[in-house]
Structures are given as structure tokens and as C-alpha cells.
Amino acid sequence: MRFFQVESLSNDPVHGYIPFTSSAGGDEDGVSERRIIDHPWVQRLRQIHQLQTAWWVFPAAEHTRFQHVLGAMHLAGRAVEKLYASLKDVCPDVPSRGYVESLMRMSALLHDVGHGPFGHFFDRHFLADYGLTHETLGGEIIRRELGDLLRQVRANPNGRLEENETLDPEQIVFLIVRPKADQEYDAPRWLQMLQSLFSGLYTVDNLDFVLRDAYMSGYSARAFDLERLLHYSAFTEKGLTVHDRGLSALVRFIAVRAELFRAIYFHRTVRAIDLSLQDLFDASKHRLFPGNPLEHLDEYQRLTEWSVLVRVSDWQRSDDAEFRELGRQWRDILDRKMPWKMACERTIFFEPGGREQSSVFSSEKVFEAAVRGHLPDELKGLPLRVDTARHVHRPGAHTPTAGQNFLYDPASNKIRDLDDRELFRQIPLSVRICRVYAEDSRHNVEIAAAMDQLMDTGTDDDATNM
Numbered sequence: 001m002r003f004f005q006v007e008s009l010s011n012d013p014v015h016g017y018i019p020f021t022s023s024a025g026g027d028e029d030g031v032s033e034r035r036i037i038d039h040p041w042v043q044r045l046r047q048i049h050q051l052q053t054a055w056w057v058f059p060a061a062e063h064t065r066f067q068h069v070l071g072a073m074h075l076a077g078r079a080v081e082k083l084y085a086s087l088k089d090v091c092p093d094v095p096s097r098g099y100v101e102s103l104m105r106m107s108a109l110l111h112d113v114g115h116g117p118f119g120h121f122f123d124r125h126f127l128a129d130y131g132l133t134h135e136t137l138g139g140e141i142i143r144r145e146l147g148d149l150l151r152q153v154r155a156n157p158n159g160r161l162e163e164n165e166t167l168d169p170e171q172i173v174f175l176i177v178r179p180k181a182d183q184e185y186d187a188p189r190w191l192q193m194l195q196s197l198f199s200g201l202y203t204v205d206n207l208d209f210v211l212r213d214a215y216m217s218g219y220s221a222r223a224f225d226l227e228r229l230l231h232y233s234a235f236t237e238k239g240l241t242v243h244d245r246g247l248s249a250l251v252r253f254i255a256v257r258a259e260l261f262r263a264i265y266f267h268r269t270v271r272a273i274d275l276s277l278q279d280l281f282d283a284s285k286h287r288l289f290p291g292n293p294l295e296h297l298d299e300y301q302r303l304t305e306w307s308v309l310v311r312v313s314d315w316q317r318s319d320d321a322e323f324r325e326l327g328r329q330w331r332d333i334l335d336r337k338m339p340w341k342m343a344c345e346r347t348i349f350f351e352p353g354g355r356e357q358s359s360v361f362s363s364e365k366v367f368e369a370a371v372r373g374h375l376p377d378e379l380k381g382l383p384l385r386v387d388t389a390r391h392v393h394r395p396g397a398h399t400p401t402a403g404q405n406f407l408y409d410p411a412s413n414k415i416r417d418l419d420d421r422e423l424f425r426q427i428p429l430s431v432r433i434c435r436v437y438a439e440d441s442r443h444n445v446e447i448a449a450a451m452d453q454l455m456d457t458g459t460d461d462d463a464t465n466m
Contacts, residue, residue, distance in 0.1 A: 007157055008034060009106035010070060014211050016089040018074040019157040021351050030154030036106065037070070040301060041113050045069060047304035051213060052119040053273045054264055055334060061217040061264075065112050065119070071208040076108035077101055078230065079197055079204055086234040097280075098159035102167055104194065105156055107175040108204045112148065114138025116293075117305040121274060123235055126285050130292045137293055137300075139173040144297065193206060196240040200404035201394060201418075202229060202253055210257050217264050224253040234408075238415045241406040251423055252391055258431065261391040266433050268342045271387050275437060276338045280329050284312065287323075309334070340437035346455055349428040352419075360454065361388050363434050371436055374450035384447075385437040392430045394418075 008022035020033040036042060045065035055062055080101040088094050093296050095103075114137035116122035119223045123133050137273060142150070147169040154161050161167065174187055187195075197204055207226060214223035232246025242250050266271070286309055293300040313334070315327030332338075360370045368386040375382065395402040407416045407424070418424045436447050 001002050006155075012067070012071060012074070012207070014075050014215055015071055018070055020073070020096075021155050021157060027143045031149050031152035032072075032154065033105065033109075033153065035154065036109060036146070036149060036153070039047065039146065039149070041141055042066070042069070042109065044301060044304055045112060045115065047306040048115055048117060048119065049305060050119075050209065051217070051264070052121055052270075053277065054217075054267065054270045056273055057267055057269045058217045058264065062211065063212060063216045065115055068209055068212055069109050069112050071212055072108035072111065072204045076104035076197070077209050078329075080104050081158065083233065083235055083240075083463055086236070087190060087193060090235055090237050091188075091193065093188065094190040095165055096159075098156065098161045099165045099167070100190075101158055101159060101196070102153055103171055103175075104155045104204070105195070106150060106153060106167065107172045107198065110138065110172060111176040111198065111205060113133075113141050113146075116300070116303060117308045118277070121277070121281075125278060125281050126289070127293070128354075130294070132293065133178075135177045139177050140294055141297065142173055142176075145463050154330060169384040171233070176282050193235055193239055196404035200240055204407070206257060207253070208258060210253065213264060214256065214262055218262075219260065219263065220256070223256045223260075225249045229253060229456075236406065236408065236415050239404055240407045241408050241415055242418075243391045243408045244410055245409060247418075247421060247423055251427065254427055257430060258391055260352045261389075262433065266389040267392070268345065268435065269338075271389060272340050272342065272437060273333070273336075275340050275385050275387060277333060280326070280333065284326055284330070287326075290310075297422045339439060341439070341441060343384075343436045343438040343441065344451045345433065345435045346451055347457075348432045348434060350430045350432070352425075352429050361434055364388055367434065370454050371447070371450050374453045379443055379446055382443060383439050387433075387435045387437065389433045389435075390430060393427050394424075394429060 006021055007019055007304075010018040010020065012018050020037060022034045023038075043066070049064045050063045050068050051058070051061045062324070080097065082385045084094075084097045084100060087100070094100060110354050112134065113134075114134035116126060116134065127133055127137060131332075150167050150169045150172065153167050171187070171191055174191060175195055175205075178199050179195065204367055211226065214220040228249040229242070229246055232243040232249070234241055288311065289303055290296055290299065291301075312327060312330040315323045316331060318324050318327065348359075360366050364386050366418065367388055368384065371384070372380050372382075372387060405418060405419045407421060408414075409416050434451070438444070438447065
């Protein structure tokens with residue numbers, strides 16, 4: 001019966017019960033998973049929405065980064081259960097299954113620990129000012145704040161580390177930080193292979209958020225076949241490989257993930273909120289935080305959406321006129337009074353080999369200038385904002401995350417590139433949803449005509465537009 005004292009369950013709407021080692025019996029023999037889950041750095045994720053600003057549009061999608069990282073931790077454990085034997089076959093020097101499972105579970109639990117308010121929006125409009133991403137900042141948080149505790153983790157719900165094994169925080173950082181182009185690895189091969197479960201086509205991160213976001217937004221209760229995809233996956237000499245029988249599940253996952261981007265993450269009102277928030281946040285951010293988070297980790301731990309929205313709601317009562325005006329604009333955001341309304345939208349799909357980066361759609365400034373160039377002379381100065389939201393369906397041949405996933409063809413008994421199958425080749429490389437926003441709808445007809453002219457001249461044979 002002692003087993004029930006050392007393990008606890010979290011009831012999750014997506015995965016059912018999520019087990020984790022608890023402090024009731026784990027602390028006497030090291031640090032339990034619950035100690036890490038309950039740490040303030042992880043608990044702060046309860047105050048950061050998973051869907052950035054989309055929760056202002058989808059009323060039921062109030063779930064947080066905290067729920068997501070618990071789900072990712074659970075999927076990491078399930079992935080190790082399925083994949084460890086094949087990993088050991090190709091990498092005999094891999095540590096024990098207990099070590100690998102704890103490493104993967106803690107990496108998944110902490111992969112979003114560096115996120116700030118409004119998620120990826122905060123990356124672009126604050127962390128980028130200091131050359132940071134939530135991943136690189138998260139890596140420093142793990143090193144400085146959590147490393148000592150992680151080295152004392154000894155067990156997970158399915159096993160234990162060997163007596164001579166100690167969890168290495170640097171390996172956790174390696175897994176959660178996305179690889180860069182032409183990066184040279186000095187990590188062991190087994191760790192490089194595990195990295196594909198954090199930065200490949202299907203990862204413990206995106207497998208969870210696709211299921212969770214689809215369920216919580218009302219899009220789908222069962223977005224794709226997770227069981228089949230995991231069942232038909234294995235490590236081979238080339239890397240993480242899906243059997244031909246699981247390819248349809250992988251393609252379905254990619255299609256659903258892309259549809260979530262179009263229908264939810266890139267929803268026209270969600271992007272209007274982002275546009276409205278962008279200028280306001282740029283004017284507010286240095287009043288909300290003193291500088292580089294690496295120099296103010298204690299304050300960063302307290303910086304969440306809750307703290308930001310409470311502070312800005314008080315600015316309307318400030319004696320400072322500038323604060324009062326910013327407060328009024330924040331009040332409009334909170335009341336969903338957006339200054340920008342979508343006037344026109346066109347979607348462009350880029351196929352492999354397409355010249356996306358040299359197109360007019362790859363830069364918002366170039367795109368806006370091109371749209372204005374096709375407007376009548378009397379409308380060229382019309383107040384407009386443009387948005388060129390981009391989603392990568394699958395990594396291109398020369399991107400850092402390419403070459404991490406492969407296909408096993410039972411007919412030839414060979415490991416192939418996924419592109420060798422027509423079912424996979426039919427997936428576009430990327431998509432851009434190009435939108436023009438205006439203050440009202442009076443000139444939508446002229447804007448649409450300008451967009452259509454631009455579509456005719458701005459795309460080539462390697463791109464299709466809708």
C-alpha cells in the first residue's frame with residue numbers, strides 16, 4: 001500500500017488520470033515530481049493562458065500553460081514507454097529507462113517555464129529586445145533556479161534512476177531549446193535522438209496542445225489518432241521513424257494542427273487583438289518590467305498575465321496623463337473594443353521549392369506597400385494595418401528541424417524520407433494568411449480589388465492562393 005503514498009493523480013480532461021510521484025513518500029528518497037510541479041516557477045504558468053490572446057475570442061478556451069505542461073509531461077512518459085526499447089537498440093549507451101523517463105518528463109514539464117504574459121506575443125515584443133526566447137530564458141531558469149532540485153529527482157511513476165545516475169539539468173536545457181541552423185552537437189547520440197520529441201514534426205509539446213486546444217476551444221473532442229501515431233513510431237538508425245501504417249495518423253495530425261492555426265490561433269479577431277495590443281504593449285512594456293529578465297529573475301517570476309492586467313487596470317486612475325491614456329487604451333482591449341476591423345483576407349499556400357522568402361508576402365512592410373500601390377490614389381494614405389500570419393506545415397529541407405523524422409516502408413524494408421510518399425508530399429510546405437485591416441468597412445471593395453491584383457502579380461507557379 002506504500003505505493004499509493006508515493007504516487008498521486010491529476011484528473012485531466014484530455015488524457016484522463018496523469019500520475020506523478022508525490023511528496024508523501026518521495027522526499028525521503030530524493031525530490032519528488034510534485035516538488036517540481038509545485039515550485040513557484042511552474043505554478044506561475046497557471047496565470048498564463050495557453051492560447052495567448054485567443055481566449056478573448058473563444059470563451060471556453062481558458063486553459064493555461066500549467067495544464068498544458070502537465071499534459072506534455074504525461075505524453076513524455078508515454079513516449080518513453082513506447083520508444084525506449086527501440087532507442088536502446090540503436091544507442092546501446094543510453095542510460096536506464098528510469099533516467100530517460102525522468103529526463104523526458106521533467107523536460108516536458110519545464111519546456112514552457114520561460115514564457116511570459118501572452119505567450120509567443122511576449123517573445124516577439126519583449127524577450128526579442130534582449131536576444132531571448134522563452135526557450136533560452138527557460139534554460140537559464142532551469143540552470144539557476146531549478147538545477148539543484150532536478151539533480152535530486154530519483155523516480156517517476158514507472159521506474160527509478162540507477163544508483164549511479166543523477167539527472168543532468170544541462171540535458172534538459174538541450175532538449176527544450178530549439179536547434180539552430182548548422183548547429184554542431186557535442187551531445188550523445190541518444191540525446192540528439194530524443195530531441196526530435198521536442199522539435200520534430202510530432203512532439204510531446206504539439207501532440208498535447210493540438211488535442212487540448214481543439215478540445216477546449218470546441219473545435220474537436222478527438223482531433224487525431226494519438227494512439228495509432230505512438231503505436232507505429234520507433235527509433236531507427238536514422239532517427240524517429242513512423243511505420244507506413246501510421247503515416248495516415250501523422251498526416252491527419254499535421255492537417256488538424258494547420259487547421260487550428262487557421263481557425264483559432266490566426267482567427268481574424270485574434271489577430272486584430274494582437275495588432276491592437278502590439279502598439280499599446282510597446283508603449284507599456286518598460287513601465288511593466290525593469291529590463292532584461294536575466295538580470296531580474298525574481299521579478300520575472302511574478303510577471304504573469306494576472307499581474308499585467310491588474311496593473312494596467314489601475315493606470316486610468318493615475319495622476320500622470322500618459323499613464324491615464326495608456327490605461328484608457330488597455331481598458332478598450334479588456335472590453336474588446338478593437339480599433340482595427342478586417343477588410344480583406346487571402347490565403348497563399350507555398351509548395352516545396354516555392355520562393356516564399358522572396359515574395360512580397362514575406363515582409364509586412366513590403367506587403368503593406370504593395371497593397372497601397374494597388375489602391376486608388378485618393379486611398380493610398382488610408383489608415384491600414386496588415387498581417388501576414390505564417391504557419392509551417394512541415395519543415396523545409398534546409399531548416400534546423402528538418403531531417404528529424406523518417407518513414408519505414410515495409411514493402412522494401414527500408415527507412416525512407418517522408419517525402420518519398422505521395423501522401424506526405426501533398427502537404428504544402430507553409431501557408432500565409434494575408435489580411436488587411438482598416439478602421440471601418442467603407443473601402444473594403446477597393447481594398448479587396450487591390451489584394452486581388454496583388455495576388456495575380458505577387459504569386460508564382462510554386463504558390464497557390466485562395
